[in-house]
Amino acid sequence: MTNKLRLSALIIMILALCPALGAEPVFIAKAEVPAGFEALSRPQRSLIDIYYGNRYIASQIATFTAQTIELSDPESVVQRIPDITRPVLVAELLTGELPSNADEICLPRQIQGCGRLNPAVAGVIFDEGRFRLDLFINRDYLRARPADIRKYLPPSQSGWAFMQNFSANATGNDASEGGNSNNDYTLTGQSLLSWRENSLLAGWDYTRERNLTIDTLYAQREFKGIAWQGGMVNGGGFGLNFTSGQTVLGARVATSDNTRLDSDYSGGIPLDVFLPTRGRVELRRDERLLFSAFYEAGNQQLNTSSLPDGAYDLNIRVVDERGNTVSEETRFFAKQGNMPAPGEWEWFVEAGDVLNRTADNTLPRTTGQYLARAGMGYRLADDWSGTLAVAADNNESLTEMGLFHIGNGWDISPSVMLSADGDHGFGVNGRTRLYDLSLSGSYRRLWSEDDINDIATLPGDENRLIGDGFEQFSGSASVPFVLGSLNYRYSYNQRGDNTASKTHSLNWRAQLWRTSDYDLDFDLGLSKSGDNEVILATLSLQYSDDRWDFGVSPSMQWDKSSDNRTRTERTQLSAGWNDGDLLDGEMRFNGGLALEGDQKTLNGNLNYSDHRGSGSLAVSHLRAGNTHSTSYSLNAGTSFITDGDIVSVGGEERAQSAVVINITGRDGDRFHVNVNGQRRGYAVVGQPSIIPLSPYDEYLVSVLPAGTAIYQFEEKVERVTLYPGNVVRMDMEAIPMQLAFGRIVFDGSLGEQDEFNARLMGGLLPVQISDIGMFQIEVRADTPELRLEMDNGWACRIELPQDTQKDILRLGTIKLSEADCQPALDGKLVLTKAE
Numbered sequence: 001m002t003n004k005l006r007l008s009a010l011i012i013m014i015l016a017l018c019p020a021l022g023a024e025p026v027f028i029a030k031a032e033v034p035a036g037f038e039a040l041s042r043p044q045r046s047l048i049d050i051y052y053g054n055r056y057i058a059s060q061i062a063t064f065t066a067q068t069i070e071l072s073d074p075e076s077v078v079q080r081i082p083d084i085t086r087p088v089l090v091a092e093l094l095t096g097e098l099p100s101n102a103d104e105i106c107l108p109r110q111i112q113g114c115g116r117l118n119p120a121v122a123g124v125i126f127d128e129g130r131f132r133l134d135l136f137i138n139r140d141y142l143r144a145r146p147a148d149i150r151k152y153l154p155p156s157q158s159g160w161a162f163m164q165n166f167s168a169n170a171t172g173n174d175a176s177e178g179g180n181s182n183n184d185y186t187l188t189g190q191s192l193l194s195w196r197e198n199s200l201l202a203g204w205d206y207t208r209e210r211n212l213t214i215d216t217l218y219a220q221r222e223f224k225g226i227a228w229q230g231g232m233v234n235g236g237g238f239g240l241n242f243t244s245g246q247t248v249l250g251a252r253v254a255t256s257d258n259t260r261l262d263s264d265y266s267g268g269i270p271l272d273v274f275l276p277t278r279g280r281v282e283l284r285r286d287e288r289l290l291f292s293a294f295y296e297a298g299n300q301q302l303n304t305s306s307l308p309d310g311a312y313d314l315n316i317r318v319v320d321e322r323g324n325t326v327s328e329e330t331r332f333f334a335k336q337g338n339m340p341a342p343g344e345w346e347w348f349v350e351a352g353d354v355l356n357r358t359a360d361n362t363l364p365r366t367t368g369q370y371l372a373r374a375g376m377g378y379r380l381a382d383d384w385s386g387t388l389a390v391a392a393d394n395n396e397s398l399t400e401m402g403l404f405h406i407g408n409g410w411d412i413s414p415s416v417m418l419s420a421d422g423d424h425g426f427g428v429n430g431r432t433r434l435y436d437l438s439l440s441g442s443y444r445r446l447w448s449e450d451d452i453n454d455i456a457t458l459p460g461d462e463n464r465l466i467g468d469g470f471e472q473f474s475g476s477a478s479v480p481f482v483l484g485s486l487n488y489r490y491s492y493n494q495r496g497d498n499t500a501s502k503t504h505s506l507n508w509r510a511q512l513w514r515t516s517d518y519d520l521d522f523d524l525g526l527s528k529s530g531d532n533e534v535i536l537a538t539l540s541l542q543y544s545d546d547r548w549d550f551g552v553s554p555s556m557q558w559d560k561s562s563d564n565r566t567r568t569e570r571t572q573l574s575a576g577w578n579d580g581d582l583l584d585g586e587m588r589f590n591g592g593l594a595l596e597g598d599q600k601t602l603n604g605n606l607n608y609s610d611h612r613g614s615g616s617l618a619v620s621h622l623r624a625g626n627t628h629s630t631s632y633s634l635n636a637g638t639s640f641i642t643d644g645d646i647v648s649v650g651g652e653e654r655a656q657s658a659v660v661i662n663i664t665g666r667d668g669d670r671f672h673v674n675v676n677g678q679r680r681g682y683a684v685v686g687q688p689s690i691i692p693l694s695p696y697d698e699y700l701v702s703v704l705p706a707g708t709a710i711y712q713f714e715e716k717v718e719r720v721t722l723y724p725g726n727v728v729r730m731d732m733e734a735i736p737m738q739l740a741f742g743r744i745v746f747d748g749s750l751g752e753q754d755e756f757n758a759r760l761m762g763g764l765l766p767v768q769i770s771d772i773g774m775f776q777i778e779v780r781a782d783t784p785e786l787r788l789e790m791d792n793g794w795a796c797r798i799e800l801p802q803d804t805q806k807d808i809l810r811l812g813t814i815k816l817s818e819a820d821c822q823p824a825l826d827g828k829l830v831l832t833k834a835e
Contacts, residue, residue, distance in 0.1 A: 048126075055296065064100065068098060084142060101125045102128070161195075166637060175628070189205070214362055233252045239377065239400055240391055314331055351370070352370070354393070428443050440475065445471040470495040474489070507523065508525075518541070554569070612649065614652055615634075646662060657722040657725060699721075713735065740811055742810065743773045769788075794823050797820040
């Protein structure tokens with residue numbers, strides 16, 4: 001039979017059997033579970049782990065099938081997420097059978113397009129294989145979690161303290177015959193008596209002409225954003241641009257940013273970002289990363305303290321822990337330090353009797369003219385704020401309103417003023433940046449209804465609330481130009497009926513050449529004021545090497561007036577030196593020689609500061625033809641501080657608060673004092689040392705040895721909070737240590753060497769002697785001897801050289817046959833080896 005016939009017969013047989021096969025199918029699909037597998041289809045109960053934002057929050061018994069899951073206590077789960085705004089609703093929606101959304105589970109090696117839900121209110125993803133449930137909440141039902149930023153300074157750590165700052169200033173010159181010779185001096189002091197956040201401040205000076213004068217005397221308290229002052233109060237505040245502040249005998253209460261820690265943050269627009277799971281938030285401006293931090297799941301308010309001021313578009317990117325971009329958006333962001341924090345008022349109120357200072361009185365006199373000023377400010381929108389301020393005295397009153405708006409690359413702040421007598425004023429400030437061109441301008445004008453001649457007849461003690469009418473404008477422009485920058489400034493000022501003054505200036509500064517040691521710059525300036533014109537060209541070459549720097553600056557100046565033209569050449573030679581680390585304090589010397597025609601000037605300046613105070617002396621000698629003149633300037637300052645237990649004098653700088661480092665140990669040793677990781681002075685052992693610091697701040701203070709000496713002391717970092725007049729003392733003990741090393745020779749006089757197993761005692765820690773007798777041990781500088789103990793019962797005394805100034809003790813070779821050794825006590829008479 002041929003192949004074709006065989007194939008045809010096979011097909012006919014299959015077709016004939018089809019009806020029979022269709023009557024009894026081989027595979028039967030049934031809805032019932034096969035026998036033996038019934039338990040797998042029934043709901044199961046088990047303990048599962050519950051996660052929110054990829055963070056474990058609870059474990060709970062749950063009932064689940066392949067498609068659904070039911071929690072036994074959804075309310076307790078909701079209670080563990082405090083950011084939910086409607087917990088009752090969310091708990092109700094999590095009650096009963098919930099879709100398990102198993103199709104959203106991330107498979108192995110799958111990192112995108114899975115593991116997340118965006119429910120209308122709440123939803124879950126349940127992984128039966130891992131007994132894990134992930135919970136998701138819609139962002140509309142979550143409150144924004146505030147940024148982790150402290151709002152105010154903590155309370156003061158200081159008790160009663162007294163601080164007295166002194167400074168002395170003297171100046172004068174000695175001229176040849178026909179010249180002017182004169183001398184003058186001033187002694188200035190600032191006294192502060194404080195307790196915690198409260199202080200009493202007095203400022204005084206004693207001069208050659210005026211004798212003793214008290215300029216400042218008031219009590220103050222500033223805590224948690226509110227400042228109180230009483231006494232001789234200097235007028236301050238905001239929103240008053242057409243009246244100057246006066247010193248009054250009265251009181252002042254105001255909001256203040258001095259004690260706020262969130263000023264860099266509160267000045268910006270709040271940024272709330274939603275994270276469905278824990279991840280990273282990245283902030284970029286013009287493709288430059290400005291900020292990055294990790295946040296937990298939920299609505300998070302970002303910390304914008306480190307973002308720069310201004311208004312600009314900000315790219316916000318949310319990335320999960322696997323590196324996947326969850327969301328990305330662009331928002332407008334504005335930050336400005338002079339805008340109130342969102343939702344908070346700024347305000348001030350001050351009032352008192354205006355004081356008049358005269359040269360013949362130690363204290364200023366009251367005038368009987370009372371002045372009251374008040375103002376408030378509020379942020380009207382993300383990029384708008386407004387101020388309203390009032391002022392009044394015995395004769396006049398005024399009201400001023402102002403706005404501030406910040407835009408993308410520009411800002412503007414207009415203000416208007418109106419007085420009860422009809423005086424009115426207008427002012428506006430603005431800044432902008434167009435590509436590389438920076439522009440700024442300020443305009444202010446006051447229309448005064450009073451006649452100028454009438455103003456002169458007012459009593460001498462009366463200070464006018466509003467002065468003469470005036471108009472003034474100033475503007476500037478800056479742009480990069482040929483290896484440097486080009487700057488232009490213009491100012492216009494007219495007061496009363498006086499002739500207006502106008503000033504133009506154009507300056508180009510270029511950096512021609514720069515290396516690690518050399519710097520070559522060129523300056524060209526043109527200025528005009530009235531009929532006077534000046535052109536000044538200067539070439540400057542600077543060289544620096546270690547502690548020395550040298551410079552040479554030739555210049556040429558052209559002057560032109562209505563009736564005269566001149567040209568002047570000048571050459572300036574300079575040299576400077578600083579001590580680096582040679583001295584405990586800081587020393588700097590500068591000297592120079594200037595040549596201009598037949599005129600020669602020789603000058604020098606010396607500055608020095610250490611833990612006892614600071615001082616500077618500048619001397620200049622001028623010789624022109626047959627005449628000469630020598631001028632000098634002398635400045636010195638120090639501080640006196642006590643907290644009732646210690647008294648200290650010194651400080652490299654003057655400040656209104658301080659930390660006193662009190663170290664006990666080897667007198668005269670030096671320690672560096674670091675504040676916030678930077679050196680701010682040094683402390684001397686045995687002498688309470690003053691480190692002046694600014695008030696209204698929190699500091700991290702630590703000390704480290706200044707040299708190579710070894711000390712045993714507690715290396716701690718103390719957090720210090722300072723208010724005006726506060727003195728915080730840090731007490732510590734620094735025990736000088738010495739490093740002793742040498743070799744012990746086991747000469748057989750005390751037994752075999754392998755029997756010794758010797759240990760050296762008396763140091764900071766016991767030290768085991770090496771197999772060849774070598775040892776190294778740290779000991780206190782006042783340790784008289786070491787003790788060598790051996791397992792065979794012998795003990796030896798090793799005397800140490802009593803030289804406490806040495807850091808290293810080289811003991812050389814120690815022979816036990818010559819050492820003071822004795823056996824341990826065994827109830828018998830003990831003889832030394834020598835006996």
